Amino acid sequence: MNLDGVAVVTEIIEILTAGITGIATGIGSGLKNLVENIFFTTNGDTSVMSTFGIMVCVFAGISLAIGLSRLIVHWLSSLGGSRV
Secondary structure (H helix, E strand, O other), X not given: XXXXXXXXXXXXXXXXHXXXXXXXXXXXXXXXXXXXXXXXXXXXXXXEEOHHHHHHHHHHHHHHHHHHHHHHHHHHHOOOOOOO
């Protein structure tokens, strides 16, 4: 079997990208399973959000509301200021 330089480099790149693709697929499916186990519970045929998932959503909403309110108040208070 006679391989030139281009064929060797092509084979090396295919091996590396296949490994990276396999690792990324494994990490993605693992994270998907982790999130499903943390945030959802299964009752028969239906999946409902777990208590932990509900609490995370509630506190994320509160944090978002406070953060946006602070930005709006800061923006409104800076409207009358002069730039020197």
